[in-house]
Each structure stands twice: as structure tokens, then as C-alpha cells.
Amino acid sequence: MNSRNEQDPAVDLRVTTTLSRVVDVLSAHGVQYALIGGLGVALRGNVRATQDVDILMHVVQLRLPSVLEAIRDCGCQLDVVAAIREWNDNGMLAVQSPEGVQVDLLKPVIPVFHRIIERASDEAFNQQVVRVADAESLLLLKLLAFRPLDQEDIRGILTKNVGGLDLDWVRKEAGEAGLDQQRLDNFEQLVKDFYQG
Numbered sequence: 001m002n003s004r005n006e007q008d009p010a011v012d013l014r015v016t017t018t019l020s021r022v023v024d025v026l027s028a029h030g031v032q033y034a035l036i037g038g039l040g041v042a043l044r045g046n047v048r049a050t051q052d053v054d055i056l057m058h059v060v061q062l063r064l065p066s067v068l069e070a071i072r073d074c075g076c077q078l079d080v081v082a083a084i085r086e087w088n089d090n091g092m093l094a095v096q097s098p099e100g101v102q103v104d105l106l107k108p109v110i111p112v113f114h115r116i117i118e119r120a121s122d123e124a125f126n127q128q129v130v131r132v133a134d135a136e137s138l139l140l141l142k143l144l145a146f147r148p149l150d151q152e153d154i155r156g157i158l159t160k161n162v163g164g165l166d167l168d169w170v171r172k173e174a175g176e177a178g179l180d181q182q183r184l185d186n187f188e189q190l191v192k193d194f195y196q197g
Helices: 011-029 037-044 062-072 080-090 109-120 133-145 148-160 168-177 183-193
Strands: 001-002 031-036 053-057 092-096 101-106 121-125 128-132
Touching: 001 101, 011 031, 011 062, 011 128, 031 037, 031 109, 031 133, 037 053, 037 128, 037 133, 053 109, 062 080, 062 168, 080 092, 109 133, 109 168, 121 148, 133 148, 148 183, 168 183
Parallel strands: 001 121, 031 128, 053 101
Antiparallel strands: 031 053, 092 101, 121 128
16 A cells, blocks of 8 residues: 655645545445546646545445435535436536535446556555555546646656556557547657656
């Protein structure tokens, strides 16, 4: 297990408090999950400011109501019936924590998302163990989105993990996801500039 002993100054206390609140619920209910998004990048790449929490989670449908009730009962704003409908219809759910932080819960709607959850590893963060997506998974997620901030995150992950990444896995999964050649070429240029350079 890796360890992050200090509070990253770019990570707001409200965000870490929210993360702790939600992770406690997921862990107590045995939910498989992986922290992704800005917080995941803060642990696997460059630290950057983030104001929300993004979690990819797999929960058996029969257990979904009790998990959502527990998230509500820990203080998050959540209508359980509406949340179940949103989860089933859209594969995602936005929850507001008591700290005013948005938590985006994402359903693994494509096979690679399940693999990302499986590849996640324990990280000690803010005196708590959190399951965090590995660097390769975060690269893939950022490659799928590929907005300017995602490209910045890709550069940070590549730079921080020089010589330690399974880029063939990222390439394989990106190819199976059907990404266009231009995006794949742009990724290879980032690899050349920030990982092999």
C-alpha cells in the first residue's frame, strides 16, 4: 500500500472530508470502487486543485438502495428513489455532501470500467485507506475524455511515472474503445514528449 502522509495543499479540506464520508459508506457495504478524477490524479500524477470527488463504483442492484440510504444518512443530499432511477437510466449520480462538495458516482457501463475497478489499489490518504485507480487507468480515462484539462493531467501522470507505466495496456484498451487515430496519435506525441523525452 502506498502512503500519502501529508495533506496536499491543493486539495481542499472540504473535499477530503467528503471523500472520507463516502469511502466509509462504500467500505462498510463492501462496494467495489475506484477513486478517479482530480483526486485520483493528485495521488498518481501532479497535484492540482479539485473541488469535487469522482468515484467509479460497482454495486449489485439489490444492494443499491441500502448503499444509497447509507450515503443519505451520512448527511449527503439524496432522494433514494430518484437516485436509483438516475443510476439505472444514466449510469451516474451526482450527490451533494454536507460540505457542499459534489460527488459524482459513475457506474461501470463498459467492460474496461470494471477492469479499472479491479486494477485499483489501496492508498493511505488523509489517515484513511482509499481504493485509487492506478496511473494507467487514469491515463485511459483522461484519453477517453481528452479535454484540455485531461491532456494536462495526462502530461502530469506521464511525467511523474516515467519508466513505470504499462502503456501497452493503455493502448490496447484505447484501441478497443474505438478512439480515433488522431487522438491516439496525440497521445503518442504526449508519451514521446513527457515520458520518453
